[in-house]
Amino acid sequence: MKYFAAVAAAGLSLMAPALAESAGAVAAARDWRADHGAEILAGFVDLLSLPNDANDAENIRRNADYITALFAERGFEMALLESDEAPPLIYGLRETPGAARTIAIYVHYDGQPTEPADWTHPPFEPRLYTRAMTEGGEEIAFPKRGEPVDEDWRIYARSASDDKAPIPALLATIDALDEAGIGFTSNIKLIFDGEEEAGSDYLDDYLRLHADKFADVDLWLFCDGPTHQSGRPQLVFGVRGVTGLDVTVYGPNRGLHSGHYGNWAPGPGWRLAQLLASMKDEKGRVLIKDFYKSSAPISKAERAAIAAMPDTDATLRETFGLAETEMDNAPLGERLLLPALNLKGLKSAEVGALSRNVIPPTATASIGLRLVKGNDPDAMLDLVEAHIEKQGFFIVREDPDAAMRAKHPLIAKVTRSGGYPAMRSNMDDARVAPLIAALKDAAGEDLILNPSLGGSLPLYMFESVSDAPIVILPIANYDNNQHSADENIRLGNLFYGVDAYAAVLTMAAE
């Protein structure tokens, strides 16, 4: 991967005498992992051998206890926070004398449920390969202490990338810095979630019940997810929110013979098509009044960051078989800073071989919204409903009865989904500037500053705890088979984590 060449190049310059504090720490981390690669892998194998489905209470607790012990050995005051039947939240604190800043590091130690039949090897029996199985990698034995490791090697196991990888990386960083006598520059808090893949239902409770533990956080660091599609490391400042609705429109109260009643009885499919066509134009512009109005403007820093991101748009278009994308090929990075109206599904009677000569009683569209900073999920759904009403539809929550049908030629049943807002941190925030500077010591100039992922995570929750910026620092390789069989991590990516966390733990004061 391209960034490792860049990292190597940066590594040479690190030997220069006038090292920044974090640059020295990164160099120490590199030395450490070069000497202790086999031991780092051995510890990771032990952790990966513990099954970690959030619904498997016994094994989840084994993970929590195991991780707690590892950080306790390294000077962290540890606690398992509990709430009802939820997996425990692992909390830890290592105070740094004189530090004026507290960084909270989020990792999740649970993993996606597994379907062992789909895996090449059992998901909780980690295996080492010379490279990706899909690229002809071959299985090899794990190295013995002192033997060298290769950055292209991959470990296959559930949660190898998502999201246990940050744990051995962070442990190695701490060991490296402690061994070299390099102190942290911040107080470090740990918050390791045990049910992220099961929806983090209790996270909000934990944050509220233990608000005192998190009120002093100055920077939230989310260690999860993959690096950029280009293969380059990234620091991400936001995620989109999400909500949605299903809309059903009505024709006759039963399927009618399309010969006996065709071009007399109104077809619900036409009504739905007309309604949908009124919502979005052919370029992809949403026509719903005020749909874009509440969106936070794109800042100068965000525009600059997008301009500096690798332009993979043309490649993605080719990969996905798209001659054009919305708004005349507007850049993906910019589009992700606007709310999206997605048509996730359509259904009315049947098509193809199953279709019958019928005027169907209903037609339904499933519409998803992705939200950006400033968009309130309920308010956005209100705008969509107002648009539907403006098109002449009477809105109901249940299927209409005869009296309603007699009164209203156009009826739309709207079923709202739940949802949550976006989160987007200010890229100009003085509290993130030292992080960006430090990370460049680990990642080199290849580091991408990404204003927002397109996808959604409920990071908005952390905005209510403190006003601290929230950033995501992913380390996993993009092709890690996250959520699928044969999940894996490339060792180069694991080791990038060691370097990156060394930069984080030693970043300069503001």
Next chain:
Amino acid sequence: MKYFAAVAAAGLSLMAPALAESAGAVAAARDWRADHGAEILAGFVDLLSLPNDANDAENIRRNADYITALFAERGFEMALLESDEAPPLIYGLRETPGAARTIAIYVHYDGQPTEPADWTHPPFEPRLYTRAMTEGGEEIAFPKRGEPVDEDWRIYARSASDDKAPIPALLATIDALDEAGIGFTSNIKLIFDGEEEAGSDYLDDYLRLHADKFADVDLWLFCDGPTHQSGRPQLVFGVRGVTGLDVTVYGPNRGLHSGHYGNWAPGPGWRLAQLLASMKDEKGRVLIKDFYKSSAPISKAERAAIAAMPDTDATLRETFGLAETEMDNAPLGERLLLPALNLKGLKSAEVGALSRNVIPPTATASIGLRLVKGNDPDAMLDLVEAHIEKQGFFIVREDPDAAMRAKHPLIAKVTRSGGYPAMRSNMDDARVAPLIAALKDAAGEDLILNPSLGGSLPLYMFESVSDAPIVILPIANYDNNQHSADENIRLGNLFYGVDAYAAVLTMAAE
């Protein structure tokens, strides 16, 4: 049912001395069936006891032989026409000395396949009820010879209405007229189809192979189907044709994450909605260029006939839960004389509980066309395709490959269905005037002249055999459970057939 009151009233006037020929014949038919009701039923029970699924070759032939014998006994020269593995076509001729006209009577003697488990009684064991089971009718024994019968009684059995009923009715008519010494006024040809419910695949072959037998037909009479929704008897002059197409439009070549790519990758559902919305406006007017152009104009006679038809539109709207119908509640009768563009189905990914956060790869619409006289099925599909192209779509017949996708932002796969044209006879044709006049003797002024059914039958086939008008004379009650379990016929309707056929067989010369 209303028309039987009218018939009874007309019956009184039939006693007047200056009877038209057909009025006398109708009176004779009435007398006959009043005296021989129990025997007519007994004969019908024997016929209904023969299973008649078109795919059951052995039983189909038993039906054909049985029916052939009955008409042979009544002076018809009979023949079973054969073609490959198809059920035989029953052909018959009874010449009338001096007649200048030949009427061909079409009936089908096969029936829909049955699911005996859904029936109250086995479908080929006829039962008699005092009225419809659904109206509280009770089973009674079939009457003995000489015992009276009641017009509200119903016989339950497969094909009781669809379409064996015309056979005992026609036999009773012939017996009544022969007994009364009333001669026919036309040569009568019989053409009894044995595979109508299986698609009449071989009918075209039969007509072509035996063209000489049908070239001299002056009037085609189709004895099939139910009376009008109003319950009144009708004479029908046309049917709509049918064709259709499936249209699939494309988004990305795989389902994409709606967060990562939403409002960048174009969604196929929006494209389909925009395409469909361009085809039909909110009133129901089709916007495809020239869609209505080839349609035969509605004649003065047709307009008058529609105006005279019972206005059941408001009742149908209430029944079907429709506040309004297309084109500001334009009359159903008029709408059926225009081609229809029906949206039979829509499909893209999933909706409701099954929907996922995806930008689907495709969206498909199943579109049905109903055609009227003048509309060529292929030419109509060409118009739809031209419209799709005009909206910017590149039309393909198979899913597009990468090169096609790279070249064309908008791609539509069009899959055409088969189909056939409409048939509509000229209501002013001098050859049908005597039929209308004669039928009024049987049906009274309640007789509805219906320019066209909305549904489709391949009657266009008979237009190639001769230039004779083609009319449909249905007798079955509207609530006969045609094609379903517990199919039945009301005796009043069966006996209306006896009267109506008496009028047909004795109608005046042109």
